[in-house]
Amino acid sequence: DADVTQTPRNRITKTGKRIMLECSQTKGHDRMYWYRQDPGLGLRLIYYSFDVKDINKGEISDGYSVSRQAQAKFSLSLESAIPNQTALYFCANQAGPVDEQYFGPGTRLTVT
Amino acid sequence: QQPVQSPQAVILREGEDAVINCSSSKALYSVHWYRQKHGEAPVFLMILLKGGEQKGHDKISASFNEKKQQSSLYLTASQLSYSGTYFCGTEMAGANSKLTFGKGITLSVRP
Numbered sequence: 001d002a003d004v005t006q007t008p009r010n011r012i013t014k015t016g017k018r019i020m021l022e023c024s025q026t027k028g029h030d031r032m033y034w035y036r037q038d039p040g041l042g043l044r045l046i047y048y049s050f051d052v053k054d055i056n057k058g059e060i061s062d063g064y065s066v067s068r069q070a071q072a073k074f075s076l077s078l079e080s081a082i083p084n085q086t087a088l089y090f091c092a093n094q095a096g097p098v099d100e101q102y103f104g105p106g107t108r109l110t111v112t
Numbered sequence: 113q114q115p116v117q118s119p120q121a122v123i124l125r126e127g128e129d130a131v132i133n134c135s136s137s138k139a140l141y142s143v144h145w146y147r148q149k150h151g152e153a154p155v156f157l158m159i160l161l162k163g164g165e166q167k168g169h170d171k172i173s174a175s176f177n178e179k180k181q182q183s184s185l186y187l188t189a190s191q192l193s194y195s196g197t198y199f200c201g202t203e204m205a206g207a208n209s210k211l212t213f214g215k216g217i218t219l220s221v222r223p
Binding site for chain 2: 031035040041042043044045048050058059090094097098099100101102103104105106
């Protein structure tokens with residue numbers, strides 16, 4: 001969806017490096033999410049935020065941290081990247097609890 | 113608890129029908145369906161809520177069996193554009209809107 005942007009779209013980094021993935025949305029939604037997608041495993045929730053002061057761990061938060069800089073911006077950081085964090089990362093946003101989630105175009109991250 | 117999606121893969125000819133399923137061992141509050149084409153982001157199809165409410169595209173048909181904690185997506189008169197991977201995301205009662213997604217079903221529609 002053009003209302004959700006993710007940067008970078010592709011990134012290759014080395015083991016041990018710190019990397020930040022950024023997500024920005026223009027829909028004005030309070031709820032934002034970070035997922036990772038691995039082949040055959042579906043989408044797994046890393047972190048989520050229901051407003052600027054609210055940050056919650058998902059099912060696979062180890063090795064990741066997030067920052068909600070504003071209603072529109074939600075960043076994901078890998079403090080010390082490792083090869084098994086190689087994946088496709090999506091951010092999403094949502095207006096309310098029973099509304100659709102709008103996904104960004106994804107960031108393909110490779111850790112060598 | 114990750115929901116189980118079945119079958120794992122479906123191959124259809126244009127115009128044929130298919131049913132894909134999503135099951136959970138936990139009591140659910142809602143089921144969401146998304147379709148993802150290769151290299152693209154997942155796109156919303158349908159939300160089914162406990163109690164019978166549905167939100168989604170008019171051309172998509174789905175059901176939610178609250179007794180069995182199972183949802184089915186009905187794809188009728190399939191078109192080439194239906195090809196992709198279908199994910200269900202389930203929200204358990206009291207889960208504060210978090211969705212747990214299944215592994216996905218790959219559906220291919222051939223001419």
